[in-house]
Structures are given as structure tokens and as C-alpha cells.
Amino acid sequence: MEAIIIETIIKVLIVLAVFSALAGFTTYLERKVLAFMQRRLGPMNVGPYGLLQVLADGIKLFTKEDVIPANASKPVFMIAPIITAATAFIAMSAIPFFPEFELFGYTVRPIIADINIGVLFVLGVASVGLYGPLLAGMSSANKWGLLGGARTAIQLLSYEVVSGLALLAPIMLVGSLSLIDLNNYQSGGMLSWMIFTQPLAFLLFLIAGFAETNRTPFDLLEHEAELVAGYATEYSGMRWGMFFIGEYANLFTICFLVSLVFLGGFNDWGFIPGGLAIILKVMFLIFLFLWTRASWPHIRPDQLMWLCWKVLMPLAVLNILLTGLIVMIGL
Amino acid sequence: MNVEDFKNRNVGQGSYVNVEQDEYPETPWAEFKQVFKRSIKGELLGGLKITFIMMKEALFNKQMHTVQYPAEKLPIGPRYRAVHKLLALLESGTNRCIGCGLCEKICIADCIRMDTKIDENSRKEVLEFSINFGRCIFCGYCAEVCPELAIVHGERYENASEQRAHFVLKEDMATPLDKLIFQKEYDGFGAVSPDADERVKKTPLLY
Numbered sequence: 001m002e003a004i005i006i007e008t009i010i011k012v013l014i015v016l017a018v019f020s021a022l023a024g025f026t027t028y029l030e031r032k033v034l035a036f037m038q039r040r041l042g043p044m045n046v047g048p049y050g051l052l053q054v055l056a057d058g059i060k061l062f063t064k065e066d067v068i069p070a071n072a073s074k075p076v077f078m079i080a081p082i083i084t085a086a087t088a089f090i091a092m093s094a095i096p097f098f099p100e101f102e103l104f105g106y107t108v109r110p111i112i113a114d115i116n117i118g119v120l121f122v123l124g125v126a127s128v129g130l131y132g133p134l135l136a137g138m139s140s141a142n143k144w145g146l147l148g149g150a151r152t153a154i155q156l157l158s159y160e161v162v163s164g165l166a167l168l169a170p171i172m173l174v175g176s177l178s179l180i181d182l183n184n185y186q187s188g189g190m191l192s193w194m195i196f197t198q199p200l201a202f203l204l205f206l207i208a209g210f211a212e213t214n215r216t217p218f219d220l221l222e223h224e225a226e227l228v229a230g231y232a233t234e235y236s237g238m239r240w241g242m243f244f245i246g247e248y249a250n251l252f253t254i255c256f257l258v259s260l261v262f263l264g265g266f267n268d269w270g271f272i273p274g275g276l277a278i279i280l281k282v283m284f285l286i287f288l289f290l291w292t293r294a295s296w297p298h299i300r301p302d303q304l305m306w307l308c309w310k311v312l313m314p315l316a317v318l319n320i321l322l323t324g325l326i327v328m329i330g331l
Numbered sequence: 332m333n334v335e336d337f338k339n340r341n342v343g344q345g346s347y348v349n350v351e352q353d354e355y356p357e358t359p360w361a362e363f364k365q366v367f368k369r370s371i372k373g374e375l376l377g378g379l380k381i382t383f384i385m386m387k388e389a390l391f392n393k394q395m396h397t398v399q400y401p402a403e404k405l406p407i408g409p410r411y412r413a414v415h416k417l418l419a420l421l422e423s424g425t426n427r428c429i430g431c432g433l434c435e436k437i438c439i440a441d442c443i444r445m446d447t448k449i450d451e452n453s454r455k456e457v458l459e460f461s462i463n464f465g466r467c468i469f470c471g472y473c474a475e476v477c478p479e480l481a482i483v484h485g486e487r488y489e490n491a492s493e494q495r496a497h498f499v500l501k502e503d504m505a506t507p508l509d510k511l512i513f514q515k516e517y518d519g520f521g522a523v524s525p526d527a528d529e530r531v532k533k534t535p536l537l538y
Contacts, residue, residue, distance in 0.1 A: 033386075036385075036386045036389050036390055037382040037383075037386045037389075038385070039388070039389040039394055039395055039396045039397075040389075040395070040396060041397040041399070044397075044399065291379060291382065291383070292379070295375075295378040295379050295381070295382040296375065296378055311366070311370075
């Protein structure tokens with residue numbers, strides 16, 4: 001019993017440390033990739049190839065004054081960024097990052113809590129995370145913030161239906177909500193990946209994932225062209241930084257979720273061992289997120305609602321119907 | 332063209348090109364068909380392809396636009412009018428200026444000042460020469476009017492300073508004696524054009 005507690009605490013600390021650092025490093029990657037796609041160099045002067053830019057940004061965020069506006073609802077304003085950051089990391093607790101491996105004769109399972117409703121837990125906690133922007137926007141006594149908060153609500157209502165329904169079809173095939181079961185279902189080589197049996201669900205979930213992480217085609221919450229910085233307009237210093245860390249941690253959660261459910265997870269991929277395979281998949285997905293940010297324009301809130309309710313949701317329902325028929329007849 | 336053409340103010344009339352616009356779908360079914368067609372077309376992937384090619388070209392094909400300024404600089408045109416240079420005679424190293432005072436006269440910003448005297452060989456000698464770069468508008472008249480090509484425009488365009496006194500230093504403009512061998516004949520603003528001999532017109536006195 002005690003061994004499990006110690007093991008869990010160590011895992012939690014490692015996940016926290018690694019993903020906080022990765023979130024910072026992803027900001028650097030994002031700036032670099034965006035720059036390359038616009039034929040610029042990106043950050044170059046801080047450290048070799050600008051690698052220490054993350055550190056400089058961190059120092060700036062930590063030492064900046066934490067301003068709370070006079071008319072803001074103070075406790076809510078102070079708690080909101082913590083909700084975003086905390087839920088982003090809580091969602092990671094049910095995600096198996098790597099296959100099991102042996103360390104000093106001790107079998108390590110790189111998942112903090114192997115619960116049998118993993119998918120549900122991750123999706124649920126991730127959508128709780130949207131309380132952060134919502135409360136931040138509504139409490140900061142700023143019209144841009146308020147608009148950003150309102151957009152959070154409509155965005156949540158729109159994509160949540162799609163992501164849930166899209167994941168239902170693979171879950172019907174596997175018959176389990178555990179992410180490890182979903183991963184093991186695709187262990188028979190590349191052709192058994194869920195993306196080939198459920199291409200539509202993959203597409204729908206990816207689109208919903210873009211909405212969930214507020215990435216570019218759906219970054220309504222903080223459209224700098226329309227809303228200054230949306231819900232985060234009044235935030236500064238480390239509170240703003242926590243929104244940022246939460247956002248990037250969410251990005252990693254979604255990328256791990258997509259690669260676990262649809263892209264074969266951490267099963268061995270040809271000659272590539274499973275641990276490396278999932279890292280490659282997640283890296284590609286992160287690159288895809290940055291790539292779309294460089295390429296596509298963002299859409300209006302009404303277009304997002306139109307897309308989610310009138311196009312994606314019927315498609316998701318249709319997909320479930322078809323999957324159900326095939327499961328009934330075929331098996 | 333006659334006067335009537337100039338008096339016509341409706342210059343844009345008839346020359347506008349209408350942007351090609353698709354017809355809006357009338358019925359819900361047509362609307363559905365349009366959405367379906369556009370979703371199938373994969374135009375979004377075209378956008379991804381463009382940015383990817385941009386990145387590939389920038390990284391591997393030397394198409395990067397960034398100039399890392401203090402470390403590398405873009406070349407400037409030979410006729411660019413930056414901070415002045417006072418050229419020296421290659422043989423003796425003395426300044427080419429003959430003290431005619433034309434630059435002082437022509438300067439429209441009134442920033443050139445020179446003091447001269449007649450020396451013992453009854454030639455003009457320049458005692459003092461200064462250009463106030465705080466006032467200079469870099470019009471290039473002084474370089475153009477100089478008969479000896481003594482004052483020219485150089486290529487030193489980084490002339491920010493903390494003190495106004497730095498804007499009038501003659502030593503900064505004059506060619507130092509040890510750098511004399513590097514002095515190039517000026518082909519920029521105010522210099523004689525290569526075909527000057529053909530273009531020159533004879534003065535009435537020559538006839």
C-alpha cells in the first residue's frame with residue numbers, strides 16, 4: 001500500500017515537472033515553427049538559436065507585478081487561472097504515457113491512476129478546465145474579458161457534444177472506456193489502428209480537439225484581432241502564465257488522447273519501440289496544431305456553432321449509427 | 332490628349348473589374364450541396380501545403396527573409412546619401428577641399444559652416460569646417476555642387492548618438508591618413524557620370 005502511494009507521488013511529481021517544462025518549451029517551438037512558415041528566423045538572440053528564450057520569458061512572468069483590477073471580483077479572479085492549470089494536469093492523471101517498463105527490477109506503469117473510465121475522466125476534467133477562462137472573463141470587469149468568457153461558454157457547448165459523440169464509436173468497437181484497453185485493441189500492427197476503422201471519428205475528434213485547446217481555427221476566446229486578449233486581458237504575471245501553461249498542457253493531453261485512441265497508442269510500430277512511437281505521434285500532432293495555426297484563418301463564433309451543431313454532430317451521430325449496425329451484424 | 336480628357340473626373344468609370352463571385356445558393360438543398368462540395372474539395376489541405384513549402388524553402392533553400400541586423404547588413408545603393416565623407420588627395424593626404432564655399436552657400440538646411448583665409452602662397456586655406464548633422468536633411472546638394480569631389484556622401488547610416496556635440500565632428504567625416512589607401516573614388520551622388528565628356532556642352536567663350 002505504501003509503495004503505491006510513494007510510487008504515485010513520484011509519478012505525479014515527474015508528470016508535473018516534465019509537462020510544465022514541456023509547456024514552456026512548446027511556446028518556443030511554436031514561435032520557431034510559425035516563424036519558419038513565414039520565412040522568419042524566430043527567437044535567435046537568447047542562447048544558441050534562442051533556446052534560452054523560454055527561460056527569459058519565465059523570468060519575466062515570475063517577476064512581473066500581479067495586477068488585480070479595482071472592480072474585479074477578487075477571489076474568482078485569483079482562482080480562475082489555477083482552475084485552468086490544475087484541471088489540465090489532473091486530466092493527465094488517467095493517461096497512460098508509455099508502455100510498461102522495468103526499472104531496477106521494478107515494473108513501472110507510466111499512468112498515475114489506471115481507472116476503468118479513463119476516456120470519460122479525461123474528457124470531463126478537460127471540459128471543467130474551461131471554467132477557468134469563463135470565470136476569468138466574467139470576473140475581470142472588462143468588456144473584452146466578458147466577451148471572451150461568453151465565447152468560452154458557446155465554444156464548450158459546441159465542441160463538447162462533438163468530441164463525446166465522436167469518441168463513442170471507437171468505444172463501441174472496443175467495449176471499454178479504459179485508455180489502456182483502447183490502446184491494446186490496436187496492437188495488431190499499423191492496419192489495426194483505429195484511424196483506419198474509424199476515419200470519420202478521428203477527423204471529428206481532431207476538430208473538437210482544436211476547439212477544446214483553443215487552437216487557431218477556433219481560438220475565439222482570445223482572438224487578438226477582435227478581443228485584445230479575450231478572457232486574459234486583465235491578467236498579468238504568473239496568473240497569465242498559468243493560463244498559458246494550462247493551455248499547452250491541455251494541448252499535450254489532447255495529443256496523447258488522439259494518439260492513444262486513434263493512432264495505435266504506444267504499441268510497437270514496425271521496428272520502432274512503443275515508447276518512441278507514441279512520442280513521434282504526439283510530436284507530429286503538436287506540429288499539426290502549429291502548422292494549422294500558421295496556415296488557416298480563424299472563424300467566427302457563429303460559424304463555430306454552425307459547424308459543430310449542423311455539420312459535425314449529425315456526422316457523429318451517423319457514424320455511431322453505422323458503427324452500431326456493423327457491430328450488431330458483423331460480430 | 333486634349334483638355335476635355337483632363338477635365339473628366341470620372342476616371343474610374345468603366346475600368347473597374349468586378350471580383351468574380353459565386354452565385355449564392357437559393358434553396359436549402361443547393362446550400363447543402365455547396366457545403367458538401369467544399370468539404371470534399373480539400374482546400375484546407377492546399378493551405379497547409381503552401382505553408383509547408385514556405386518552411387521547406389526557408390530552411391533548406393536559403394529563402395529566409397530575416398536579416399540579423401547588427402550582425403549582417405543589407406547592401407545599400409551607391410547613390411545612397413548617408414553621413415558625409417571628406418575625401419583626401421591620394422598623393423599628399425591633405426584634404427581635397429579648396430575652400431570655395433559653394434557647399435556652405437547651397438546648403439538649404441544651413442548646417443555647413445566653413446572658415447577660410449588666404450595663406451602666404453595666396454591660396455585659400457580652410458581653417459574650420461563643420462556639418463551639423465542634427466540639422467542636415469541629407470539632400471545631397473553639397474556633394475553635387477562640390478567642384479573637387481571633396482565632400483561626398485558615404486555609406487555610414489548608423490548615426491544615432493546621445494549627444495548633439497557628436498553630430499559635428501569633422502574627424503569622423505575626414506579620411507584618416509592611415510586609411511588613405513582604402514579610399515575609393517566616389518561614384519555615387521554628385522560624382523561625375525561616366526559619360527560626362529560626351530554630355531558636356533561647350534560654353535560660349537570657346538567659340
